[in-house]
Amino acid sequence: METIFINLFKIDLNLEQCTKESFTDKYNIQKYLSELLDAIVSSSGDREYEFDETLMTTKNRILSIVKNLDEQIKQNECILLAQKLLVTELDVQKKIQKLNVEIQKGILVIAAAKITDADYKFIITKADYAEFVEEITGNTKSGLPLKKKIFKSFIADIKYANNDYTFQRIVTYDSNINHSVYWWKSFLELKELRDNTTNTKKAFELINNTVLAPLQKDHKTDYIKLWNSTVAYFRTKGEFDITYYAENVIGNYIPYDDSLEMSPLKTKITELQNKNKFDNKFEKDPLSITNRMKKELKLTNEIDLVIKQDIPNLSSIIKPKEEDGKKYIMVLSTDGYEYAKGL
Structure with missing residues (x-):
């Protein structure tokens, strides 16, 4: 220069x-x-x-x-x-x-x-x-x-x-x-060039599809934890800062699966930063992505678990259980218990 x-x-x-x-x-x-x-x-x-x-x-x-x-x-x-x-x-x-x-x-x-x-x-x-x-x-x-x-x-x-x-x-x-x-x-x-609503929609879409979705196949626990914290970040009003997201929401996460390396995820976020699809900082518009925050997890061919938004203390609400060689998922739910207690 x-x-x-x-x-x-x-x-x-x-x-x-x-x-x-x-x-x-x-x-x-x-x-x-x-x-x-x-x-x-x-x-x-x-x-x-x-x-x-x-x-x-x-x-x-x-x-x-x-x-x-x-x-x-x-x-x-x-x-x-x-x-x-x-x-x-x-x-x-x-x-x-x-x-x-x-x-x-x-x-x-x-x-x-x-x-x-x-x-x-x-x-x-x-x-x-x-x-x-x-x-x-x-x-x-x-x-x-x-x-x-x-x-x-x-x-x-x-x-x-x-x-x-x-x-x-x-x-x-x-x-x-x-x-x-x-x-x-x-x-x-x-x-x-882009308003806050456009920025919010595009940032959430690209992060969800490019950074998080590829984890779902081989790192399901880490995927749902990172998805949950990402939704929590987008759902709160205030400034979106891609550097903060990369360094804190992603960078500070300790994987459940030791084979998952976090550096490539941060690199992906940096690459998103250079594609000019959304601004690096903007005021988040949570209402514009309410429908996109819903997550459906397939449990069986007959049952899906639908998560409507981020869940505080996720690990205390959803727990795994293994008994007699069979694997279950437990969801803390008073209403759900009423449906299931007589089965």
Whole structure:
């Protein structure tokens, strides 16, 4: 990756101004920015977007920066983008000040990187200003991991073909769990490629079919336990985070069957992450997949066990029993007992 353009601005809401930043220590600043851009570019992002074609200001400014050879034009467009973010954040700050919430002061990085002769990445990111100053002055104190220093990012893949530049894929990253609407909608003028319902349905379908279903043949106990915990995760409201799902719901599971390796399952989830069928983070919509959560397990040719949703303490509700060489399944059920006690 070759960085071909970079500009820095301090966004200060207290002073209500954005200022172009320059520093004498070129080595530290280049090192910091190189690490920052590498981390952003290698990220798969949280959510995929496209530009709102009714709002073209940000898109046109980015294209102007990419297309123009005139450095002064590039600088002016960057200044206008920084000023737009300042105005946007000032407006939001007025609305949330009663909540005792404050938008963090940050360093705005606007950069373009060349990947191949035809492929470029355009990056707009807001990072922790205090951390930035500490890094480039060599006075690092907190030692935060790089990802923690990044508040928000915009990464656009741009292709040059037939003497024109076109946007291929646009993703954002946001350290705020609620994904600040002002960043992607008001400032960047984007719209979500997929809504929460579409994301929920597609994520559950692919995880169920690709990651879990193959386990059912040879690892039935592990399959039903992982299916149960996956349904529990999807059935609770809140944010879906594919990294959290991979590392905690799947990654922390200890298999009943020693022959089941968990690493390949996590790899499958990572591969799903790269297929762009659903976003890596979104607000779950449990009601949209209620019917898909039902699981039917064949017990005999005449009897199926239907599980309508996840079961807390699954192992205390469903138990195996073996007696006189015969195998049974026991289900804790007062109503079921009433049906069966006279058989």
